[in-house]
Amino acid sequence: MPHLEARRLTKVFGPDPDSVLPLLRDGVGKDEILERTGHTVGLQAVDMTVEPGETFVVMGLSGSGKSTLVRCVNRLIEPTTGTLRLDDTDVLALSSGALRELRRRRMGMVFQRFALLPHRSVLDNVSFGLQVQGVPRAERERRAGAWVERVGLQGYERALPRELSGGMQQRVGLARALCTDPEVLLMDEAFSALDPLIRREMQDELLRLQAELGKTIVFITHDLDEALRLGDRVAVLKDGLLVQVGTPAEIVMHPADDYVRAFVEHVDRSRVLKVRHVMCTAAAGSPLANGSALAEGVRLQANMPLHEALALVASASEAAIVVDTSGRTVGRLDARTALSALVRGHGEPSR
Amino acid sequence: MLEFLTREFPATWRLPLRGWTNDAVNWLLLNYGDVFRGFTETLLQVLLRVERFLSALPWWLVVLLVALLVWHATARSWWTAATLAGLMVLVGSFGLWASMMTTLAIMLVATIFTIVLGIPAGIAMARSDRLKRLFRPLLDGMQTMPSFVYLVPVVMFFGLGNVAAIIATFVYAVPPIIRLTDLGLRLVDKEVMEAADAFGASERQALFLVRLPLAVPTIMAGINQTIMMALAMVVVASMIGARGLGQEVLRGLQRGDVGLGLEAGLAIVIVAVVMDRVTAGYSRRWDHTLEER
Numbered sequence: 001m002p003h004l005e006a007r008r009l010t011k012v013f014g015p016d017p018d019s020v021l022p023l024l025r026d027g028v029g030k031d032e033i034l035e036r037t038g039h040t041v042g043l044q045a046v047d048m049t050v051e052p053g054e055t056f057v058v059m060g061l062s063g064s065g066k067s068t069l070v071r072c073v074n075r076l077i078e079p080t081t082g083t084l085r086l087d088d089t090d091v092l093a094l095s096s097g098a099l100r101e102l103r104r105r106r107m108g109m110v111f112q113r114f115a116l117l118p119h120r121s122v123l124d125n126v127s128f129g130l131q132v133q134g135v136p137r138a139e140r141e142r143r144a145g146a147w148v149e150r151v152g153l154q155g156y157e158r159a160l161p162r163e164l165s166g167g168m169q170q171r172v173g174l175a176r177a178l179c180t181d182p183e184v185l186l187m188d189e190a191f192s193a194l195d196p197l198i199r200r201e202m203q204d205e206l207l208r209l210q211a212e213l214g215k216t217i218v219f220i221t222h223d224l225d226e227a228l229r230l231g232d233r234v235a236v237l238k239d240g241l242l243v244q245v246g247t248p249a250e251i252v253m254h255p256a257d258d259y260v261r262a263f264v265e266h267v268d269r270s271r272v273l274k275v276r277h278v279m280c281t282a283a284a285g286s287p288l289a290n291g292s293a294l295a296e297g298v299r300l301q302a303n304m305p306l307h308e309a310l311a312l313v314a315s316a317s318e319a320a321i322v323v324d325t326s327g328r329t330v331g332r333l334d335a336r337t338a339l340s341a342l343v344r345g346h347g348e349p350s351r
Numbered sequence: 352m353l354e355f356l357t358r359e360f361p362a363t364w365r366l367p368l369r370g371w372t373n374d375a376v377n378w379l380l381l382n383y384g385d386v387f388r389g390f391t392e393t394l395l396q397v398l399l400r401v402e403r404f405l406s407a408l409p410w411w412l413v414v415l416l417v418a419l420l421v422w423h424a425t426a427r428s429w430w431t432a433a434t435l436a437g438l439m440v441l442v443g444s445f446g447l448w449a450s451m452m453t454t455l456a457i458m459l460v461a462t463i464f465t466i467v468l469g470i471p472a473g474i475a476m477a478r479s480d481r482l483k484r485l486f487r488p489l490l491d492g493m494q495t496m497p498s499f500v501y502l503v504p505v506v507m508f509f510g511l512g513n514v515a516a517i518i519a520t521f522v523y524a525v526p527p528i529i530r531l532t533d534l535g536l537r538l539v540d541k542e543v544m545e546a547a548d549a550f551g552a553s554e555r556q557a558l559f560l561v562r563l564p565l566a567v568p569t570i571m572a573g574i575n576q577t578i579m580m581a582l583a584m585v586v587v588a589s590m591i592g593a594r595g596l597g598q599e600v601l602r603g604l605q606r607g608d609v610g611l612g613l614e615a616g617l618a619i620v621i622v623a624v625v626m627d628r629v630t631a632g633y634s635r636r637w638d639h640t641l642e643e644r
């Protein structure tokens with residue numbers, strides 16, 4: 001069962017959103033609706049499921065509705081129609097008190113411009129969620145202190161946010177969101193305001209924490225590299241419409257339309273794709289199965305990035321054997337297959 | 352038909368605002384006179400205590416405390432602290448020390464009274480756009496209405512003396528604190544407010560943990576303006592019986608004693624400068640959006 005599930009989630013901004021819904025159902029576009037009615041379409045019938053422990057990345061150009069989508073999840077923005085479930089909870093049916101309780105205990109959020117409380121120390125920022133829950137000071141400082149350390153800010157407990165660099169400030173933002181131990185982490189362009197190097201560092205930090213914590217994460221970004229790096233699955237949003245959802249490899253290999261293609265066109269495929277995405281699988285009865293002929297060939301890990309594998313297969317005369325983590329043969333890869341996968345329009349992964 | 356299109360304004364078009372107002376004032380005095388008297392008595396007692404306390408302090412201790420306060424408010428500016436301390440000694444040398452303490456006491460009580468009522472009004476105004484639309488013309492009116500207009504009813508309700516002076520000062524000086532409290536609360540960064548909501552803060556928690564602390568610099572600027580306006584009322588307040596420096600200015604006027612008028616006037620300016628440096632200093636010091644100096 002998915003952890004988070006949105007069905008036909010729709011948001012229209014304007015004085016009378018309901019009046020616009022029939023037009024949306026008839027397939028009238030966002031621009032035309034704006035022109036005819038003065039209403040802005042934020043989201044159009046978005047279907048989305050996020051599995052427990054999954055990092056689900058939502059990508060799209062500016063104005064495509066990413067922030068609207070993530071804010072609908074905790075109802076900072078009230079959806080116009082649709083349903084939203086968190087496990088068994090019908091989120092959109094919650095009273096304001098129950099919604100507050102849900103935000104306090106089950107969801108954490110990280111913001112693009114950090115949104116720290118400038119008058120509070122690092123420790124008091126991190127413990128904000130616990131304070132709102134009514135946790136006594138001593139306990140919340142103990143728990144917050146542990147998180148400050150966990151994101152690598154020990155020694156800065158008493159510092160004010162303005163005394164920290166951008167990257168450090170967002171570490172505080174991350175610790176603040178994690179401190180209440182929420183099930184779901186909502187991250188709206190959390191790293192977009194950071195310099196490229198710091199940004200990468202923060203991505204690594206998130207991957208490291210996520211490996212330990214296994215939170216369900218909805219991560220918003222406009223950056224493809226970031227999406228492919230962090231996402232278990234990536235959803236592409238255009239004018240409030242989800243145009244494609246898939247694994248990073250699926251998005252890169254099979255863009256659903258020109259919009260997605262424009263995104264992935266210039267990506268370095270050799271870094272996104274893994275050997276397992278492009279190899280020829282070992283079907284039963286194929287020459288591979290009686291592996292004797294290939295016994296002394298190159299061996300590749302299925303999860304090896306393609307650019308590393310290329311260096312190995314390029315010099316080999318025969319196809320390399322692909323093995324999974326337990327050493328079992330799962331396929332083979334030759335230089336030609338590997339190369340054609342890097343060229344647009346070729347390289348259908350063999351399934 | 353159109354007989355009202357004459358040169359003269361038609362005499363029969365008469366809105367009896369004057370009569371209504373006078374009736375209302377009389378009705379209030381008749382039915383709630385005791386309430387006003389009780390209120391006056393309470394405020395008077397508070398004022399007397401403050402004044403007695405301030406006059407009981409040795410002059411050098413007051414100068415020292417003010418200097419320390421200025422020094423702290425201006426982030427350790429020795430120079431400002433020493434200058435202002437010197438100016439206070441100057442007022443003493445005019446023979447106006449006791450008057451200054453009286454004025455300080457009235458100012459203190461009037462300002463606190465204004466702030467205590469003004470900040471909640473500002474909070475209410477920030478919460479509701481409808482209330483804001485209602486308050487705006489009212490506040491504009493309070494600031495532009497000539498003070499002599501409300502001096503008379505204030506005296507009728509609160510009697511001649513310091514309490515009436517405090518009330519008149521309140522009417523004149525409360526608009527900026529209300530306005531700037533409202534502004535400060537509305538200026539709080541939208542994303543920070545979102546963060547408070549996202550973590551499930553109640554409206555109360557959002558106000559006291561996030562919005563008010565972040566609005567403090569703006570509210571301090573409002574307090575600063577309120578004090579400056581209150582000081583501008585010192586002489587007018589003396590016309591309805593307030594003692595202190597304003598009274599000295601009036602005495603100078605009545606006797607044609609230009610020198611006394613100047614001395615008392617300078618003393619008021621000096622009190623104003625001290626108050627301004629202290630409040631403006633704290634407004635800046637508590638502004639967490641500013642870069643570290």
Ligand SMILES: Nc1ncnc2c1ncn2[C@@H]1O[C@H](COP(=O)(O)OP(=O)(O)O)[C@@H](O)[C@H]1O
Nearest residue numbers: 013040041042061062063064065066067068069
């Ligand atoms: N409060 C609002 N009122 C009106 N229109 C809005 C509001 N918030 C967002 N929009 C519009 O909704 C669309 C999606 O915005 P947003 O979700 O912020 O996009 P993104 O985060 O992908 O840049 C945009 O066209 C934007 O102008």
Ligand SMILES: [Mg+2]
Nearest residue numbers: 066067068189
């Ligand atoms: Mg956005």
